[in-house]
Amino acid sequence: MENLFDLFIRNVFVENMIFAYFLGMCSYLAVSKTVKTAVGLGTAVIFVIIVTVPVNWLMENYLLRAGALKWLGSSFADVDLSFLSFLLFIAVIAAMVQLIEMVIEKFAPALYNALGIFLPLIAVNCSILGASLFMQEREYGTIAEATVFAAGAGVGWALAIIVLAAIREKLKYSNVPEPLRGLGLAFILTGLLAIAFMGFGGIEI
């Protein structure tokens, strides 16, 4: 159990999706103007990432990997479909986003209204596909590990966007050189935050 907890903490802080891998940057920079929308998008990302990574883990282990089709019979034992992983992962993500959207709309209309446009946008958030590809690359042994990794990655992403949004809200009242206002400053801020997060880099958990 301790192992899973370590995995979670490591993925929130040390291997943060934004500050260590720089994935999901576009929506991170574009949607971080106010804390309220940042919280909405952050929640949606956590949600989608926790659903898609375990599903893609199943795909990877029972369909794509070399020898993964063994359960169909010994004649399939040496089939390697891993070249299809991009296609299948992205199809799973797009389908899951669509499905989650419909489910939330039906059963939790309040949450649906709060997330609004962000839910469909998540299909092209690179941190989601990135998480699935990292899951494949790191070869997590069990579905529990994959799920905890996904939760850590999602929470780390949400944390990062909320931090940036809070800082940008404060900065609205500062006197910044005109051409630097908005986007330029957001980039520089993210750079500084990333340098701060590099402090976690040496920690062995």
Place this chain on the structure above:
Amino acid sequence: MKHWKLLTNPLNDENPITVQVLGICSVLAVTVQMKPAIVMAASVIVVTACANLIVSLLRTTIPPRIRIIIQLVVIAFLVILVDQVLKAYLYDVSKKLSVFVGLIITNCILMGRLEAFAMNNRPWESFLDGIGNGAGYGMILIVLSTIRELFGSGSLLGYQVIPEGFYKLGYVDNGMMILPPMALITVGIIIWVQRGYNRKLIEK
């Protein structure tokens, strides 16, 4: 010459990176050296142009409810092609780019342009728009990688540019430049310079 605008607009006034904020992730990751940056720029130009063309040809037959899946399948198909070609002919560069070729699929430039342009414009215009946006993206990639490789490792395209004598006098390569946070800060400064010249882009 209205077609000319489709090619030149994304280079400055509507640059995908500095104005539309599309496709940032890969910019940070592949610009430590110039060679992977150039390969990445070329791959993205090919994929944006072809994806725009294909989706524009299909635009009247795609049902709106499932368009995201169809667009992603077209993109993923093209990206797999590019990935396999790179693995066959430029294996070492393809190793360096690692997951980022795969992540072209979710490079928001693609989805963004497909949604905003290719879904309601004719194939030829869409093709040009794809090339223009790919080139605008590639331009920033190459500027950024030049700065980072020159100051970070003292070389350009792998050839040593800063002479030995400088190092003997105490010049040291700036190790910060190789790290991703510096890429963000450099992009911030590029935006600052661009908006300094092109004042209509300044945010209110």
